[in-house]
Amino acid sequence: PHNGCAARGAPVAWAPLEACIKPEGEAARLVLLDGVTDPHNLGAVVRSAAAFAVDGVIVAGPSVPPLGGAAAKAAAGHLERVPLVRATVAGDVLARLQGEGYWTLGAEAGGQDVAEIDPTHRWVLCLGAEAKGLRAKTRSRIDERVSIPMDPAVESLNLSVAAGVLMYGLVRFGGRPKKA
Numbered sequence: 001p002h003n004g005c006a007a008r009g010a011p012v013a014w015a016p017l018e019a020c021i022k023p024e025g026e027a028a029r030l031v032l033l034d035g036v037t038d039p040h041n042l043g044a045v046v047r048s049a050a051a052f053a054v055d056g057v058i059v060a061g062p063s064v065p066p067l068g069g070a071a072a073k074a075a076a077g078h079l080e081r082v083p084l085v086r087a088t089v090a091g092d093v094l095a096r097l098q099g100e101g102y103w104t105l106g107a108e109a110g111g112q113d114v115a116e117i118d119p120t121h122r123w124v125l126c127l128g129a130e131a132k133g134l135r136a137k138t139r140s141r142i143d144e145r146v147s148i149p150m151d152p153a154v155e156s157l158n159l160s161v162a163a164g165v166l167m168y169g170l171v172r173f174g175g176r177p178k179k180a
Contacts, residue, residue: 012067015083017093020056024101027121031167032058034090034138035129036159039065043074044160045127050078052167057082060090060138061129074160090126091137097124104143106134107166109156111145114169125166130159146170 022028031049036042042057042065049057064086065071072079087093094104106126126142128134134142148157148165157165 012072012079012084014086015056017058017085017087017096020058020083020085021097021100022055022122028102028123029054029167029170030056030058030097030102030124031163032060032090032093032124032126032138034126034134035061035132036127037061037063037065038130038159039068039070040074041065041130041158041160042067043071043076043079045163046071046075046082046084047078048160048164048167049082050075051164052171054082054167056085058085058087058090058093058124060087060093061135062088089137090135091141094124094126094138094141098141098143104141105146105166105170106139106142106144107147107162108133108139108145109147111147113149114146114166115149115173117146117170117173123170125163125170127159127163127166 020030031054046057098104102122102124103120104124126134126138148162
């Protein structure tokens with residue numbers, strides 16, 4: 001609802017991947033959404049990314065949700081605060097990020113509990129499509145799988161909720177699997 005106000009604005013522009021990559025040696029946090037199509041989920045992930053000081057959100061896949069109304073509303077004013085990168089193939093982006101010293105973590109059931117993570121200063125959290133999860137090429141580029149411990153009676157969380165919980169866990173607990 002407009003509530004009696006009107007504004008004219010330009011569309012949110014996609015940023016180049018290079019704009020989100022921090023120089024090696026600096027702390028860095030990224031989120032990669034692989035095949036996500038729901039604009040509400042995209043917007044909510046961006047809002048959480050802003051809350052946890054993530055450097056950028058990469059949206060990969062053959063089709064991505066628009067950066068318009070639904071995404072903007074769910075992002076609650078943060079679409080322009082967090083750089084958004086458009087990529088076609090997530091696996092190719094991950095290969096580049098790994099070359100830049102990023103540790104890649106894939107959200108998957110059965111992964112390591114996010115609370116059992118040792119700190120690292122450079123990570124990218126990968127989350128797959130709402131119903132399908134991470135695509136095969138993306139999965140092949142993951143360094144470690146990470147999960148949220150849940151009651152066995154609950155199959156899964158909404159993508160944006162899981163993203164927020166995992167971002168918090170990585171910021172709070174670290175980002176690299178514990179070494180024995």
